[in-house]
Amino acid sequence: MDPAQTEANITLEKALRRANLLAAAAEVGQNITRILDVEELLPKTVDIICDAYNFYYAGVFIVDEAREFAVLRAGRGEPGRIMIENNHKLAVGGNSMIGAATALNEARISLDVDTEKVWYPNPVLPETRSEMALPLAIGGRVIGALTVQSTQEAAFSDEDIVSLQAMANQLAIAISNAMQRRQLDQANAELVRTKTFEAIATATGDAIHWIGNKSEPIGSSVARIRSDVQTLVCAVADAIADAPDEIKNKPILQLLSKESVVVREKNPEVENVIRRINKLKPDRLAKMLSLTSIMEDLHIIADAAVLILKIKEDLIGPAREQAPRPTMAGDVLQDAVSNFDKRKDMEIVLDIPMELPMVLADPLQLNRIFSNLLKNAYEAMDEQPNPQIKVRAYLSDNGKSVMMDVTDNGCGIATDRLDKLWIIFHTTKGLKGHAGLGLSACRLILDQIGGQISVTSQEGQGATFTMTLPVYDFSETVTVEPGTGKILLVDDYDIWQQFATDTLQSNGYTVAICEEDYSVDNYASYDLIIVDDLLLKADSFEMLKQIKDAGVIGKTVAVSSNPRVERTKDRKLFGVQNLLPKPYTQASLLNEVKNALDLINQS
């Protein structure tokens, strides 16, 4: 081959190699700039580089804060893992290629590691024959170095430095960006922490003020009542001192006279008070020492006690054990509304469709939430001439949640206060009214069952609180063994009838539904009878009587949505086998049926 041709071939080969290297650099650049998390970026980078360039090993060192060491932060494969575990680091400016690259911001090449002086022999990378160390620098400041290693001798040329350094520069930018991002995230997290702490501190401060305001009058009221009662006893004793014996000797007056002696002994100050009040004009006297005044002080004490108890309830509420079960949230809401002690001129508009699916929640806790929201709405409409609360329940668009809106036309909530609503002890009612525990308690309770609560409001235009409650998934896995038996189900509430029938039938039982006129031909032909304690169109207790007459009351389980102690006791005394609380889950129904049948069979 003529020399010109050879020269041309070499040039072509070089050009091709350079093109390949640049293509690899571009590929690496494209892949790494997408990764924004530094912890993810570094390990991925070494893999991306090795794959793109077909290197034996690549590792990324980052210079520590003191700029003493370049610390290995990512390395390809098992060797990388071992070295990171051993906290592999090389001194900046030390006797290693990484040390030199980081100190001088220059690439270093070792074409044959066996003959190289500035080479750190590494037992976990035995096949390395040539290595290149590339500084990672941003604007002249070295932040680390990249090592790439090959199993071939003289794998790198001086010309390769240009393209590999271009790649390393891109990597440096990516690392720097990711690190800055992390710093920003950290700073942001710190800011959020500070803000949260500030908010809690403010709320706690308000709470201290509030509790102070509520409890302060108690002491004064008690002191006044004590003084009033003592003064009255002594004043009456004085008044009857000169009365005829027939009056004085009345037992109650004798008692008062005796007690006045004790009062005067223990509290000589009472003489001064009596002397003073004797000088007062009647209207002033009435204002100072009257039953009305005593009653007012008692009222102040009672008020404070109620509010303090409310704080207790609000604090304990979310901590109470929750027993989530399939629940008809609409019913609970309706119940809360009917028990709500509303103002006479207040209108409550209900829009609660019957066909809503059941949610998974604890009815008692739900009731607390609804009552809280109604009370809040009530208080927000303090000065509203036509107060109205709208309560609406509906299914979410995806069908997975039951949504409930409680809307009032009250004073609304200022935008800057919306976020703070959920902080414990925060209250929009300032330092008056309740302690602001209600909403944070609501949120905690809902959190526990996978629900949510949010608010939309504009100052002066009312507010809407929206709750999201997860729909109960009837496809829950039940681990109760299937059974056999003929069961009569007496429950005229469609949803429950369907639920119980499906549950029992799919577990091997035969289910008969009571006729529409509630007539049953032969109670004794069933293995078990389940009777709802509150039938919509019939008297449940009458049915129990019929069952008792048929001699099979012991084969009966009563289902009760209100299984109070009295009721449970009555039904048990009447002879029913057991009482099952409603709402029940598939599992609780199946367990109950199985246990009941086992007991019946044993007897």
Added chain:
Amino acid sequence: MDDIEYKILLVDDEENLIRSMEKTLFREGFDVETAGGNAEAFELINEAVADEAPFHLVVVDLNMPDFEGKEKRYAGLELLARIKEYVKENDLADLPVIVNSAWDEVETAKKCIDAGATDYFVKGRTNEMLIKIRKALHITD
């Protein structure tokens, strides 16, 4: 003190608390009126001056509704400033203002005194309140 009937205006938005303070002061022989916020208080002060039966002392809560009726921290100091201004504008006899709050804090007390309060007491400390009121009114038993 039986010779002069001192008129005191109590300003606080906490119903039971203000009622309790009112009763306590009434029993001590003071003539007491109450207001639930800045605007109402200022109106009463104005009316009393017009009726030539001005108040001798105002006791204000630090945190309560401001002149716009909005619950606000240090709203009591706004009333204090307004009273000082009013007294000056109308060339009236000085009207001492005692501030009270639930905060048992040096900084809060300092802030109130710096703003021109005659005195400061922590809520619920009835004896302290009575001593400070008597002192402000120069009453000696």
